Amino acid sequence: MASPTPSSVPSSGHPPSARAPINWVATIMFVVTGLVAAVGVPLYAWFFDFSLAAWVWFLVFLWASGISITAGYHRLWSHGAYEAHWSVRLFFMLFGAMAVQNSILIWCAGHRPHHRFVDDAERDPYSATRGLWFSHMGWMVRNHPSGEPDFGYVRDLERDPIVAFQHRFYVPIVLAMNVGLVALVGWASGDLWGTLLLAGFLRLVLNHHFTFFINSLAHYWGTQPYTDENTARDNPVLAFLTYGEGYHNFHHIFTHDYRNGIKWYDFDPTKWLIRGLASVGLARKLRVTPQIAIERARLDMQFKRARARLESGAVTRGRIELAQVRERIQKEYEAFTATLAEWSATREQWASAAKERVARRLEGVDLQAYAREIEARLRAQRKRVQALTLQLA
Ligand SMILES: [Zn+2]
Ligand SMILES: [Zn+2]
Structure with a gap:
């Protein structure tokens, strides 16, 4: 302790x-x-x-x-x-x-x-x-x-x-x-x-x-x-x-x-x-955190851990090269920021469309279903980053 x-x-x-x-x-x-x-x-x-x-x-x-x-x-x-x-x-x-x-x-x-x-x-x-x-x-x-x-x-x-x-x-x-x-x-x-x-x-x-x-x-x-x-x-x-x-x-x-x-x-x-x-x-009025915010926090922590391992002079286990792991983590991080940007853009678009009462013209963007898709994407990504982190000893 x-x-x-x-x-x-x-x-x-x-x-x-x-x-x-x-x-x-x-x-x-x-x-x-x-x-x-x-x-x-x-x-x-x-x-x-x-x-x-x-x-x-x-x-x-x-x-x-x-x-x-x-x-x-x-x-x-x-x-x-x-x-x-x-x-x-x-x-x-x-x-x-x-x-x-x-x-x-x-x-x-x-x-x-x-x-x-x-x-x-x-x-x-x-x-x-x-x-x-x-x-x-x-x-x-x-x-x-x-x-x-x-x-x-x-x-x-x-x-x-x-x-x-x-x-x-x-x-x-x-x-x-x-x-x-x-x-x-x-x-x-x-x-x-x-x-x-x-x-x-x-x-x-x-x-x-x-x-x-x-x-x-x-x-x-x-x-x-x-x-x-x-x-x-x-x-x-x-x-x-x-x-x-x-x-x-x-x-x-x-x-x-x-x-x-x-x-x-x-x-x-x-x-x-x-x-x-x-x-x-x-x-x-039970307050619940949006699942996306939770997934985002968990993935953020996973990236933090991966980076800490990389900075601590880690070596890789198995056949994968360190540089390769580093590059893959970097690519994952870019995908992560892109997903978040995509989500906030869609949400804003949806909100302003709803404001103008033309939400239905947004070609049926179902925000709930879309949110679930983003959640799933973040969850899958966390598992990948976790697996990459485990490669680092
Ligand atoms: Zn406390
Ligand atoms: Zn408290």
Whole structure:
């Protein structure tokens, strides 16, 4: 796993070792919940054992609060990737508060700058360039200037009455959800203490770390199929723990897409939930990145990789000459730019024709079908460039 380089921290800034004052509320919460989960849960299991009901509530609350962060706090409120009915927003507000990751307003006031200034040690609140620990939890246990929420980023959200209500009554809502609701279901199922330990403490600690993994591990461990201009990575293992947020390389380039895992088999339950809500009329205006833009980004990365191999003094495997490979990659690149130019020219022509209401006279140019043809061309080209790159050792 990569470790941060000291040079990544600007000398004028505040390096990770800076003595920013400790955030006692966050620190005590992490220590107490962590200790109870690590010590109290096994002891209770040893002496009393947990009821089946406690385990069921543990799973229900883990998923309800985890997915309220990913589908609600993250994709809905931070990125406006879709619109949701008030009942859905109410659910995400309540169960998001249960995950104890601050109010929606404060969360988004940190997350929007994370995207805007990603990896900038001074302006990205959880910059991965400041180290794995810093991006995981370090940024929360001290009051770093970079972590100060800037409400200028969330003026649009202040107008959402559900968001405003949660911000105003955040602490009572957190207590009602984490103590009131958990104790209530525990009492009703006849295992009060077991439910408090499992569905309360252990569930909360897992909620915390699963989300924190997205800021830490998802910026360190995985692949970069779409961009290498920031540290974000795609990682299916992390997607499994983070309700689909492990496809973080895609997310950092196509931020407003309601999906993070774009292939049908990518494990992205947050995407499935949003699509399910849309199918019953509880979500709408789901934002999707045009497939051509996705293919273009992937092919661009493939060219970057091929060039890096060529520049690193590569030799070819097999019988093909290096000069020949270089030439073929160059030709592919020219074809790539030509395809993109052709696509944008056709699209412009189509748009202006549509404007003049003579679209039908464009000899039946079906933009959708044409887009699919361009996509296929880019996809096939990526496979060819990939094969050429593999020739370079
Ligand atoms: Zn995001
Ligand atoms: Zn990120």
